[in-house]
Each structure stands twice: as C-alpha cells, then as structure tokens.
Amino acid sequence: MGETTSPEQQSTAQKAPRAAFGQMEVVAVVLLVVVFGGQFVAPYLDSPQFSTWSTIFLAIVIQSTPFLVLGVALSAIISIVLSERVLQKVVPRNNVLAVPVAGVAGVGLPGCECAAVPIAGSLIRRGIAPAVALTFLLAAPAVNPAVIVSTAVAFPGEYDIVAARFIASLLTAVLVGWWCLSRGSRLPLRRLEQVAESDASTRQKFVATIRHDFVHASGFLVLGAILAAAVNTFVPRSIIDTVAGQAVLGVLTMALFAFVVALCSESDAFVAASFTAFSDTAKLVFMVVGPAMDVKLASMEAGTFGGAFARQFVPIVIGTAVASACVVGWWML
C-alpha cells in the first residue's frame, strides 16, 4: 500500500543492506527502548479515553491473532500438503454447483473471520476458482457450529432467529459467489503466486508460506483494529438507538454499525440481542453483515487480494448481505 518503488529498486535495496547498522538493528533498538522505557512514559498518557481505546484495540488484536495463525497454518497445509488432485476431487468440476458446496463447507471451519482470509487466498493459489474460494470466505465465519451455538445462547428460545441467520448468511455467500463467477476474468483480483521456490524443501515451503501469509494479512488486521476500537470507544450506542423506530434507517444503521465495530462472529449475537429497541430484522442484518464484511476484513482483503478488488467486493457483499437478511427476515421473523 502506497509503496512506489519499482520491483527493481526494491530488490537492489534489499540486496545491499547498509553493512554496519541496517534497518533491523534500528528497529531492534527502538523496540528495546519501548520495552524498558515504556513504563516511564505511561503516566503521561493516562487519559480514560485513550486507555479505553487501547484496551479495546489490544483486545481485538489479541483475540484475532491466534485465529489468524490458525488460518495461515491451514492455508499453508492447503498450499503445500494437499495435492491439486485431491482438491479437484473434493470440489465439484462445475463452478456454478461448486459455489453452494463451498458455502456449506464453511460449516467445517469453527473460527473467527480472520482465519478465513488466508485460507481463501491459498485455495485460489491452488487453482480453485476465485468465486468458490470467496464463497467459502464469506460463509465460514457465519455458519460454523460455534457461531450457531452462540447465537442460540444469545437468543434463548428464539430458534427462528438462529435459523434465519444461518439461511441469510449462506444465501449472501452463495449469491456473491455467483456474482464473482459471472464477473469471471473481469474480477480485478491480484494474482496470487506460490510463495516458496519450487526447489525448496517441503518444510521450507511450509514456513515461508505461513510467514508470507501472516505478514501480508496481519498489518491490515492491526489497521482494522485501530479503526474498530475507535468506533467502539467514541461512538455512543445511544446515537444508534435514536433510529431504532424507523424500519429502513434502522436496518441501514445496523449494517453500518456491524461494518465499523468489527466484532468477531462468535460474540456479535450477544451485542445484537442487546439492541432491544430494534426490530428482529434489523438485528438479523447486524448478524449477517458483520461476519461477511467489516472494516477489519475489508482491510485484510484489500491486503491479500488487492485494493481494486476490495473496492468492488466490499460494497457488493454489504449490499447482498443487507438484501438477503431483509428478505429472510421478512419471510421468517
């Protein structure tokens, strides 16, 4: 992002590090100063706003990192260990059919949305049609058992909401998948290359892939966490409650709120349930948009698949999620 040096310049810069005191040494010194000097600075930064922001920021990063690590590890397994033949056997040859299959396959990945991004990337790298991989990316965080259970706990006895969430999320994933399929080669997806050299050992490839995927996604995760924590701390929820009575505005506000607060899909049902003033459909919109797209995911997807792709993909996903949640909500709730 914003890096203007050409590949040639970059590689010469990398091949000729300043001999005595390179970038790494400078960074190492800075980090040591932070580790040992930080406690002396802390009293000057002691404002409740800032410390609340930093608690929430750190919470989002800490919560997401293990899931991202799990995601990149699975993605490395997909990239290195699974042969293309196995993958092709599992995924139907017909892409129109493969999209719903990928959506239902999302049931098998119990994790937050952060894990799904590198996995989708590695599926595309292994030659799975992008539409199929992206369907999996959208479905996995929303339809897995952990999310279904937590939704049922947050809405006790209201099984229609749990079912509606499952159906609307799956519908969103499949519809967006078919849209991607119809765009075909016009989808401005960044070309994803094999990470490691072909002559490297399996272990080297494995480690290189994990590191590559993690380094590429994690910076964007932190960026998303910065924004989400700011919204969480500084936007009072009572502002949101003022539009609760209006059907259309309520739905749109909940969609926007789901996008900016970037909660993890296993806990967003509890927050949705606490919006007692809103209609069930508006709550459903919150729970369908959140796992499919939020500021953290948009940031990570821009990093993994390219900015041009994210500019098309993000609005399409949000629009589809709102529409399918409204339709399913009108039908079931």
Added chain:
Amino acid sequence: MVDAVRIPTQGLLLMFLGAVLLRLAASDAYLRYVVPWMKWPLLASGILLILMALGPLFREERHSPAHVEHAEDDHAHDTGHDGHDGHGHGVPAVTWLLALPGIIAFVISPPELGSYLAERRANDLVTVSAPTSITTLGGDGPVELALEEMLFLAQSGEPALEGQPVVMTGFVSWGAGDDWYVTRMQIGCCAADAMAYRVLVNGAERPPRDQWVEVTGVHVTGTGVEPPYEVELDATEVVEIDAPRQTYE
C-alpha cells in the same frame, strides 16, 4: 516515504508480537482483554510466531523478496484471470503496524475496562437472557449474586427476590447527581463486545470511580422490570475490596 519492511525486520516484528502474546498469556494480563480459555491459543500462537521469526532473523539476506515471491511463473494458468498488474508484491508498508500492539502493551499496559466505558454505555438498554446457572434464593443469610443474574431476576419479576438480602461484587461507576452503581462488564469474546451491567445503589455514600466494592442489600421491588431496566438496591453494607483476578463476568 515509508521504508519497505525488510525480511530480517519482518522476523523481528513477528518475534515481538509473539513475545507480547506469551507475556500476556503467562501473566494474568490477558484476562483484561479476552476470555479465560484464550490462554492456550495465545501461548500456542506466540510460540509459533517466534518459531516463524527465527528463520529470517538468523539467515543472511540471500533471498530478496522479489526472488522468493516470483518463483513460479508457470502458475498463471491456475488463477484463470488477467488481473495481474505486474506490481512487485513486496511486503506492504502497513506491515509496520505489527509493532503497534506490542508498543501499546508495553507502554500503556491497558487496564481492564472500567467506569469510563460503563458510563458512556449508561444509556444502552441492557436486557439479559437467562444465565446458565441460577442461584437458589431463600434462607436467612445474604445470597451472592452475579450482576447478570441480578438483572435477569429483576427483569423477569422474580417473586423470591422480594426481601431477599443479596451480595454483589463490582466496580463503582457514577451516575447523575450523587448516584452511583455497582458495575460489572461482561465480555463474550473480547473486550470489544463488552456490555456494562449496573445496579443503582441507594443509601450509601458514593465511593470513588473504579473502586471495587462488595455491596449487601435488598432489591427495590418493581425496579428493572421495564425500560430503561434500571435495577435499584437498598444497601445495608458497602465494603471496599481489591479488584478480583477476573474482572469480567
């Protein structure tokens, strides 16, 4: 322009993040941010991040990223599209942000959520679904209740609550005038989804914000049934205590 993150520096940033996760998980500090069962995932991913970092840290820079990442040109047919714009695919500058969580953890060491957020969330309407276990009421002595349970019993108009002395533990947040609340944050996943559970305490002098207290009292019958669901307690005793190890419900 921001310098590109070189491979050894990437290793350093990964190691720093891994070390921060290990440090938080090894102490109880992680409980301020996430739920208790996250300890083992945090330890495991911290170790993995450090292992991942060892390669680039202790290897000479013989692989430039351009070389490593442009390895297989015969891969083009697999992706099946022409979106390739020939860009270098180096590490994005935003990777520098990886240092931020560690810097925040070491410099700020962010505290658990407290009265600031609870008071900002004061106007949220909190309704509580049935807790997993319900304490049996009755008997002579005061019964210990979680804030969540108290709100649930009050909202459902539980008759056994009438005249029943209860004990609740939480921190102090302030309201309008001289009002104050015994307060507890509940988190489902991490501190980002925190909700504030509060009970208004009558008949006791207001302690300072964020002071942990144990409040004994009797529910004011009829409060908390209707929006804004404000539950009141007539306090008989307020004891100042130290913060518990796990501050979230």
